[in-house]
Amino acid sequence: MKALRNLIDNMKPSFEKGGKLHMFHSVFEGFETFLFNPDTTSKSGTHIHDHIDLKRTMSIVIMALIPATLFGMYNVGYQHFGAIGELAGQGFFDIFLFGFLKVLPIIIVSYGVGLGIEFAFAQMRGHEIQEGFLVSGILIPLVMPVDVPLWMVAVATAFAVIIGKEVFGGTGMNIWNPALIARAFLFFAYPSYMSGDSVWVNIGEGQKVVDGFSGATPMALAAAGKTDIDVWNAFIGLIPGSIGETSTLAILIGAVVLIATGIGSWKIMVSTVAGAMVTGLLLNAFAVNAYMALPAWEHLIIGGFAFGAVFMATDPVTASQTSRGKWIYGFLLGVLAIIIRVVNPAYPEGMMLAILLMNTFAPLIDHYVVQGNIKKRLKRASVNA
Amino acid sequence: MSKIIKLRSGLNIKLKGKADEVIEEAQAARTYAVKPTDFPGLTPKLMVKVGHEVKAGSPLFFDKYKPDVMFASPVSGKVVAINRGERRRILEVVVEADGSNAFEEFKKAEPKSLSREDVKEELLKSGLWPLIIQRPYGVVAQPTDTPKAIFVSCFDSAPLAPNYELIVSGQEKEFQAGIDALAQLTDGKVHLGLPAAGANKPFAATKNVEITQFTGKHPVGNVGVQIHHVSPINKGERVWTVNVQDVVTIGRLFLTGKYDARKVIALTGSEVKAPRYYRTIAGANLSVLLEGKTNQEVNERYISGNVLTGTKVEKDNYLSHYGSQVTVIPEGDEHEFFGWALPGVNKFSASKTFLSSLFPKKEYTMTANMNGGERAFVLSEQYEKFLPMDILPVFLLKSIIVNDIDKMEQLGIYEVIEEDLALCEYACTSKIEVQSILRQGINVMIKELG
Numbered sequence: 001m002k003a004l005r006n007l008i009d010n011m012k013p014s015f016e017k018g019g020k021l022h023m024f025h026s027v028f029e030g031f032e033t034f035l036f037n038p039d040t041t042s043k044s045g046t047h048i049h050d051h052i053d054l055k056r057t058m059s060i061v062i063m064a065l066i067p068a069t070l071f072g073m074y075n076v077g078y079q080h081f082g083a084i085g086e087l088a089g090q091g092f093f094d095i096f097l098f099g100f101l102k103v104l105p106i107i108i109v110s111y112g113v114g115l116g117i118e119f120a121f122a123q124m125r126g127h128e129i130q131e132g133f134l135v136s137g138i139l140i141p142l143v144m145p146v147d148v149p150l151w152m153v154a155v156a157t158a159f160a161v162i163i164g165k166e167v168f169g170g171t172g173m174n175i176w177n178p179a180l181i182a183r184a185f186l187f188f189a190y191p192s193y194m195s196g197d198s199v200w201v202n203i204g205e206g207q208k209v210v211d212g213f214s215g216a217t218p219m220a221l222a223a224a225g226k227t228d229i230d231v232w233n234a235f236i237g238l239i240p241g242s243i244g245e246t247s248t249l250a251i252l253i254g255a256v257v258l259i260a261t262g263i264g265s266w267k268i269m270v271s272t273v274a275g276a277m278v279t280g281l282l283l284n285a286f287a288v289n290a291y292m293a294l295p296a297w298e299h300l301i302i303g304g305f306a307f308g309a310v311f312m313a314t315d316p317v318t319a320s321q322t323s324r325g326k327w328i329y330g331f332l333l334g335v336l337a338i339i340i341r342v343v344n345p346a347y348p349e350g351m352m353l354a355i356l357l358m359n360t361f362a363p364l365i366d367h368y369v370v371q372g373n374i375k376k377r378l379k380r381a382s383v384n385a
Numbered sequence: 386m387s388k389i390i391k392l393r394s395g396l397n398i399k400l401k402g403k404a405d406e407v408i409e410e411a412q413a414a415r416t417y418a419v420k421p422t423d424f425p426g427l428t429p430k431l432m433v434k435v436g437h438e439v440k441a442g443s444p445l446f447f448d449k450y451k452p453d454v455m456f457a458s459p460v461s462g463k464v465v466a467i468n469r470g471e472r473r474r475i476l477e478v479v480v481e482a483d484g485s486n487a488f489e490e491f492k493k494a495e496p497k498s499l500s501r502e503d504v505k506e507e508l509l510k511s512g513l514w515p516l517i518i519q520r521p522y523g524v525v526a527q528p529t530d531t532p533k534a535i536f537v538s539c540f541d542s543a544p545l546a547p548n549y550e551l552i553v554s555g556q557e558k559e560f561q562a563g564i565d566a567l568a569q570l571t572d573g574k575v576h577l578g579l580p581a582a583g584a585n586k587p588f589a590a591t592k593n594v595e596i597t598q599f600t601g602k603h604p605v606g607n608v609g610v611q612i613h614h615v616s617p618i619n620k621g622e623r624v625w626t627v628n629v630q631d632v633v634t635i636g637r638l639f640l641t642g643k644y645d646a647r648k649v650i651a652l653t654g655s656e657v658k659a660p661r662y663y664r665t666i667a668g669a670n671l672s673v674l675l676e677g678k679t680n681q682e683v684n685e686r687y688i689s690g691n692v693l694t695g696t697k698v699e700k701d702n703y704l705s706h707y708g709s710q711v712t713v714i715p716e717g718d719e720h721e722f723f724g725w726a727l728p729g730v731n732k733f734s735a736s737k738t739f740l741s742s743l744f745p746k747k748e749y750t751m752t753a754n755m756n757g758g759e760r761a762f763v764l765s766e767q768y769e770k771f772l773p774m775d776i777l778p779v780f781l782l783k784s785i786i787v788n789d790i791d792k793m794e795q796l797g798i799y800e801v802i803e804e805d806l807a808l809c810e811y812a813c814t815s816k817i818e819v820q821s822i823l824r825q826g827i828n829v830m831i832k833e834l835g
Contacts, residue, residue, distance in 0.1 A: 005720060033758060037724030041716055041753040045803075045820040046810045047692045048398070048544075048714065051732040051739060053757025055725040057764065057814055060738050128758050172761030172815070261738045265766070321765035322777065370780050374795040377775075381619035 008032055026122040030129035054171075058134045060263045064254035065138050065311065071250040072243040073099035076146045079201040079240055085210035099146075102202055103243055106141040109150050113157040114140070121166045132171030132178075132317075133161065139179035139311060142244025143304065143352075144186075145199040152190060156182040176359045177318045180352055187352070195347060200240035217241050219303040219341070223348035225290040227298075234301045245307040248300070255310045264314040267323065268330040272309040273300060275334020283342055291342050299338055308337070308351035318359040322369040329365050333358040387596040389581050390614050392773035395602030396735050396808055400544040400692065401655040401748045402712075404662055406551050408649055411663035413484075414670040417460045418477040418703035419445055424515060425824065426524045426831060429456070429475050437464045442489030442511050442644035445478045453528050457512020459646035459667045461487035477703060493642035496566035501531075504569040508635065511644050515706070516631035517567075520612060520624045522827050523802035532625040534573035534616055537564070539588045539629055540580045542606030543691040543804075547651035547662065547709050549629045553587040556633050561591055563636030567627060568593050578611040601773060609805040613774045618799045630709055634667075650704065654688075654713040655750040656680045665704070672701045674711060684716035686753045693807035694820070717752020725757070735771070735812040760815035768819075771808035776800065778809055782819060785826030790833055793826050802827070 014021045015028040032038075034055070042049060074092075076099030081087040087095075114133045122129040140157055164181035165174040187194045197216040203209060214221075217240045218229045233239055237247020245251075258264025280296025287293035299305055313319060313333055320329035333354050340350025421429040428449040433439060439462065444455035458464075458480050466479040491511050496504060505528055508514045519526040526532070539549055553560055568575045574595045579585045581600040589596070597615050599605045608626045618624055627635070630648045637645045646667040653660045656679045663674055671687065679685055688695035689705040692712055696705060704711070729739030733749040741747070768778040776797040784792035803820040810819035 005722075036720035036722055037754070037756065038758060039718045039720050040755045040758075041686070041718050042755055045818050046807050047686060047688055047695065047697065047712075047753045048400075048751040048811060049754070049756050049816060050736065050812045050814075051724075051729060051734045051756045052736040052812075052814050053725055053816065054760050054763060054814055055757065056738055057736075059726060128760075130760060132763070170761070172763045262736055263738065263764075316765045317763055319765070321779065323766055323769065326766075366780075370777060370796070373775065373777055373780075377619075377795065377797060380617060 005036065008036070023123065026127070026129055027119050030119065030122070033128070054131045055134075057263055058131045060257065060261050061135045061311075062138060064257035064264070065135075065142070065244070067250035067253040068142060068244040068247060068307065068311075069103075069138065070096075071237055071247040072142060072245075073103045075099065075237055075239075075246055076102050076202060076243060078238055080204065083201050083203055083209050083213050083215065084207045102146055103141060105150055106144060106146075106148070106153050106243070107138065109153045110140040110157050111137040113154045114161050117158060117161045117166070121170065125170075127170075130171035132165070136160070136165075136178045136182075139244075140182045142307070143179060143183045143242050145194065146202045146243055147199045148186070148193055152186055152193060156186045159185045172317055174317060175363075176356055177312050177315050180312060180356055180359075183352055184356060195349075200242075215240055217303065217348070219348045222294055222302065223291050223341075227290045227294045229294075229298055229302060231298065231301065234298075239302075242304060242307075245304040248306045251306045251310050258310065258314065264310065265316070265319065265326055267326040268314045268319055268333075269309055271327045271330030272313050272334040272337075275331035275336075276300060276305065276309075276338050277334070278331075279335045279338040283338065294342075296338075299341065303341070303349050304351040305337060308355055309334070312351075312355050313358070318362060320362045320365045320369075322366050324372075325362070325365045325369045329358055329362055332361070387579075387598050389598045389600065390611075391581075392599060392601030392605050392610070392614070394770055394773040395542075395605060396771050396812065397542070397602045398544040398692075398735075398751075398811070399733055399746075399748045400714075401750050402653050402657055402660050402714075403545050403748075404547065404651040404653045404660040406548065406662070408551070408662040408664060411650075411665040411669070412673045413482070414665070414673045416465065416479050416481050416670045416703075417458070417462075417666060417668040418479045418670070419456050419458065419668055420477050420703060420706065421446065421456075421475050423706040424456075424525050426522075426828070431467065431475070431478070433464045433478070435464050435467060438462075439464060439480060440487040440489045441646065442491065444512055445480075446475070448525065451525070451527060453509050454514050454525060455509065455512045456515055457489075457644055459644070459669075461485055479703075488643040488645070491638060491642045491644070494639060496562055496569060496639045499566075499569060501569050504566050507638065508566070511638055513631075513635055513638055513644060516627055516635060517570075518626045518707075520609065520618055520626060520802070521799035522831055524831070526625050527623075530623045532571050532573070532623045535567045535571050535575045535625045535627065536578065536608050536612050536615070537567075537575065537627050537629060537632055538578040538606055538608040538611055539585065540578070540606045541691075541709070542601075542603035543693055543710075544603070545651070545653035545660075545710070545712060546606070546691060547649070547653075549709075550583065550586060550588070551662065552649040552709070553629060553633060555587075556636075557587045557590070559633045559636035559640060560587060560629075561593075561636065562639050563627075563632035563634070564591055564593055566635055566639055567625075567632070571625070576611070576615055578606070578608065578615075580606075604771075604805055604808060605773065607805050609801055610773055613776075613800055620794060620799065622799075628707055628709070631707070648709065650674065650708070651710045652678065652713075653710060654692075656683070656685050656713040656715060667704065667706065669704050670701060671698060671704060671711065674704075675700050675713070679713050684718060686714050686716045688712040688714070692751070693811060694804045715750065715752040717754035719754075736814075755816055757814075757816050759817065762815055762817065764814050767812060767814060768806075768809035771812055772806065774800065774805070778806060778819075781826075782817070782822050785822050785829075788829060790829065793830060798823075798826055798830060
């Protein structure tokens with residue numbers, strides 16, 4: 001430790017103002033603060049500060065995403081070998097390794113491109129590297145289909161970081177969830193790579209699929225009227241879908257981590273589920289087709305609902321920021337997600353669009369909550385006057 | 386039976402170094418100072434020069450914009466220095482005590498028998514008026530105002546805060562006289578805030594007051610929080626507050642006719658060898674309190690006040706005017722390897738992201754390290770947990786940052802001062818300087834609206 005610290009202290013002068021490598025000082029500082037907590041002490045205000053910082057917060061979210069990521073890797077292998085009919089002959093680690101090798105490049109590309117741009121912007125603006133992308137960088141691969149070309153991941157990530165975040169001023173300033181911006185970008189720019197029946201399962205060149213194989217997600221099938229979902233597999237996550245979204249179980253583990261540490265808003269998670277259930281039940285009551293009759297709770301375990309509700313809707317920057325606002329935001333989000341899913345004929349999934357739409361409205365919801373607070377104060381003043 | 390108000394938001398920071406309930410006589414200091422910097426917004430005009438002889442109660446300077454308000458020397462002696470800072474701003478007026486204990490003589494009178502004007506005049510002339518603080522803004526009260534009420538919080542919930550029950554017991558008579566004097570200044574009531582638990586011996590029997598009891602975590606003892614729940618401040622209203630020990634000082638003035646600036650200070654913090662209470666005099670040089678009493682093992686930070694709202698001082702600086710506490714903690718100016726990633730058994734945190742949250746009873750040593758770099762507002766609803774008021778702190782702070790006076794007013798800037806939001810600053814993940822932003826906003830309000 002001591003040697004490393006000395007090395008950093010020796011390098012420091014050349015990155016400081018006037019030093020040869022000053023143009024890289026944000027990057028240097030980023031690595032320094034990654035390795036060592038800074039030695040700065042409080043100059044004004046409180047003399048003690050909580051040990052929590054944004055690095056800690058973001059690493060908790062990443063921890064919460066680990067189960068979904070690992071399971072996603074396994075499922076990529078599982079779907080692959082299932083499709084070519086070789087599942088029986090493969091061991092657990094072979095299946096996982098196959099998925100790991102498929103998913104890892106996507107993660108590397110996402111982090112490489114995203115952090116590269118973040119570093120550049122931090123340097124241009126002369127501020128510290130902000131930790132926001134640490135989470136976006138893993139979320140982006142998890143909401144992609146496994147067959148997405150790597151260059152698309154790179155383009156989408158660049159679009160998300162630049163247009164989705166940096167133009168607004170960086171971490172904490174963005175309006176929409178950057179990971180969903182990446183997905184929405186690809187969804188509309190290259191729809192054939194992001195939807196349909198053939199993108200969710202990696203078949204591999206030269207491999208033949210077994211008879212009767214369909215790469216369609218349960219949700220796509222349900223939208224087409226085949227609502228006999230294998231509930232258990234959908235909950236565990238052994239179904240086709242985006243890399244990280246399939247396993248409701250793994251996502252629930254993440255939800256427990258987020259709620260226990262207080263990092264993720266349980267209010268948003270609960271109200272999103274409530275909104276979806278209410279809408280689902282209403283649709284059931286007035287069902288005129290098979291998809292509308294799909295039991296409301298089954299919506300929670302198919303598609304990206306659980307993943308979106310736990311990891312994306314709860315993004316503190318793009319969600320509502322007030323307590324009451326969070327309840328409204330989450331509830332409407334759940335309502336919208338199910339309506340887009342069931343009523344709209346174009347795409348079977350509604351979570352991404354519902355979250356982006358509610359991200360847009362979150363400031364409006366907060367505005368009314370804040371106005372409520374203001375009115376209460378005015379009323380108090382006029383009663384007393 | 387008095388009303389009990391229960392507050393749910395807040396946090397008790399478990400800091401090591403609570404003072405034992407023992408009061409010792411501190412060694413007499415050689416020099417004493419009155420610091421204009423203790424009074425936000427004050428522009429002092431000097432009334433003495435270096436070399437002038439003063440008595441306890443002799444005015445040293447007055448407020449340029451409220452010329453009636455004078456600031457008095459706490460001891461008798463000779464003015465030995467007028468220390469100035471940038472742009473010749475006066476930082477300290479230092480008096481060397483001559484040990485003769487000479488006092489300026491003021492009127493000795495039962496405050497109840499005096500008129501409002503007489504009480505005011507006595508307080509102004511004796512230099513005790515600055516002990517009365519005005520809300521909104523937390524500045525010295527304007528003598529021409531009549532407040533709608535006067536509030537005194539009889540307990541302090543801040544980390545390692547002194548126990549006023551201990552300090553005031555034995556001085557009930559002075560406390561009552563101080564309350565009686567204050568009661569003359571308002572058409573409303575004098576409100577006392579007491580903790581719901583305990584006997585509250587010196588306070589419970591006080592007459593001429595309205596008592597409200599509070600339970601909850603810090604900042605429950607903050608007078609601003611108590612005002613918010615008893616009689617919130619609306620636009621245009623004025624409320625005054627006085628610290629407990631200052632009520633005693635005011636009472637003593639009326640009972641003896643002297644500005645007797647003795648007070649009890651709690652010396653606390655993890656770096657203090659034997660944390661306890663000391664009897665000293667307002668404005669005393671801290672070296673007598675601190676010399677030889679700290680561990681000296683690490684770089685130490687000396688704070689006049691508590692760790693949330695106090696002022697950083699050097700060992701040979703002076704006690705703050707309103708202060709009842711001195712805290713010593715490690716400076717913490719060291720790098721920590723992977724500090725943000727470690728499980729953190731020894732790191733107290735208001736969040737539940739460190740293993741320390743599994744040990745709720747433990748007390749911790751905390752340093753002045755920032756524990757992270759400053760960021761934009763990222764997390765939401767983090768501040769609300771630490772502010773038991775119906776105020777949206779982040780929105781208020783944002784309105785200050787963009788300098789929107791209407792919004793500041795609408796969002797409740799009249800109801801808070803720095804100490805009320807100090808816990809938010811402590812707990813902030815983004816390390817935002819909440820208190821200094823709030824003071825900026827208050828300064829804008831004072832400048833624009835007066």
